Amino acid sequence: MGTLKTARHRRAAVALLLPVLIGTAGCGAGEKAPAGEAVYGQPLAEQFQAATDATRGAGTAAFVSTLTYGAAGGDAVQRARGNQDYERGTSRADTGLDAPRTFPKGTLELLRGAAPEGKQVLATADDDVYVRNGGSAWLKYTPEAVSKFGEATGDVAGHAAGDAAPYSGTLADLVPRAIPREAPERRADGSRVYRVVLLPEVAAELLPRHLRGAGDAWGTESVGLTVKLDADGRLVSAAADLAPVLAALHDQGMLVEVKRLRAAYELTAFGEPGKAEGPSGGGEAVEDAGEVLAPVATLEAGRCAATGGTGLATEEIVRPVDCADRHDIRVLGQVEVDRAFSGKRDVGSGDRYGRVECGRADAAAPKDWRRGGRYADGFGMRGKSEVSVSVTMDGEPGSGTETTVTGSYTCFLIVAR
Structure with a gap:
């Protein structure tokens, strides 16, 4: 009798629980996953790659990328500011090198080895890169033109659309190559701040090509990288202190008057319309660099x-x-x-x-x-x-x-x- 009574009690308990479980499952199916779950729900080591996917999923974004050379006479800043369309694989940015009059002249001339004087507009469309100075026609560098002219085109061709973003050559390319080892700091707004490291030879990819002459002598000291993701897991900023890279350049007798070297990247205006393309076919003149x-x-x-x-x-x-x-x-x-x-x-x-x-x-x-x-x-x-x-x-x-x-x-x- 005792056994049968226990069995009846168990069946009754199951019967009472089933409606509750079914109701809970039905409610969850109609709810959206928490913000950022596609990124923060991943294993820590995979979160940067997931963040890159989430950033591209925003469709569009505005960006600013800087490389800052600090000297006794002030800072020289290589800057690109513009918009990116991840879905179309296009971007458009105003670029230029700004420096105060007190910046060391010899060093400034060396930096201009990758930055023509004056401002220029640079646009990308998949593998093609367009450049325009002032009111000139757009000059189109196709993969064929880049192959024809070789390394001399590197500082332009290096901005062609990549896996991370339509405008390459920034910290956005390096973030998915870093692996978080420690849990990020969580802010009140739901954003996360990670502190990771890069190999110096990887960080050196941010430099103009003619300054990468240190070759295999980059040393072993890691480069510190700070990465911030928003509540949705999208990349909003990255900053790196390139002191180890600069030390290697000093050992090669390069940029000896530069005392600080930093890179930064910032994304804003996710999903908002922005001009993120080159010639639109609306009458703007385009020349093929390979032909002219x-x-x-x-x-x-x-x-x-x-x-x-x-x-x-x-x-x-x-x-x-x-x-x-x-x-x-x-x-x-x-x-x-x-x-x-x-x-x-x-x-x-x-x-x-x-x-x-x-x-x-x-x-x-x-x-x-x-x-x-x-x-x-x-x-x-x-x-x-x-x-x-x-x-x-x-x-x-x-x-x-x-x-x-x-x-x-x-x-x-x-x-x-």
Whole structure:
């Protein structure tokens, strides 16, 4: 009897619980998941990747990206400010380098190796990047043009749409590559603040390409990165102190007058309309960079070219023009360096031998090129050389140690300012 009574009580308990459980399940099915659950419900190590997805899910956003070089004379700031459309894979930003007059001039010239003087507008559409200076036509860098011109286009091509955002080359690219190890600080508004680290060679990807010369010598000290996600799990800001990267550059004799180096990124206006594209097909002129530009190393003696309006702060890629039109340079010729010295020698840079060859090209140029004072005294040159030391076995013909310098240079006259 006792056993049967217990069984009846159990059946009654189950019968009473079923309506409650069913009711609870039905109510949950109609409710939305808590804000940010798609991100904060993930394992800690996966939250940054989920945050990148959540950010893209906003559709659009405004952004500001900065790289700040601090010196005794003030801060030089490389800034990009604009809008991104994640769904269409497009972006548009005003870019430029701002520095006070007191900023070290030599260092500023080095920074301008990746930032042409004045403001420019940069837009991306998937793999294509558009650049416009002032009222000029849009200049379109396609993957084919980038392949044709090589590394010289790196600081423009590096902004093409990527996996993290339609405007690449910012901290947004590096956040999903960092792995949180400690739980974030939770703020009253539901946002989270994470403190993580990056390898210095990864953080160095934020630098202009010509400043990445430290190669494998970035050291082992980690770069601190602070990341903030909003209540919905979207990226709203990131900031990095690049002191370890700067220390490595100092060891290479680069940016020695810069004492502070910081990167920052901020997103706002999620989902709001914003101009996030380049030429819209509404009559704006577009030129294909691959068709209107050329490597200066391919121009024959006597050809003239404009170095501005390419979106690149280099004379490696130029716009060939008629010499009767406005131009910056006139090519003296292409020269080769091929020197050999017995023994192991510290010859330094091979540029001095290129300068000798360019001097000969200048002396041989038609005299009427310089008449009228159109060109400044002297000449410019662009190119590179390599120094190598070879050793052959004793007892063989020509045995011993030999130092060789080989290279190619373009020599040109510069229009007087």
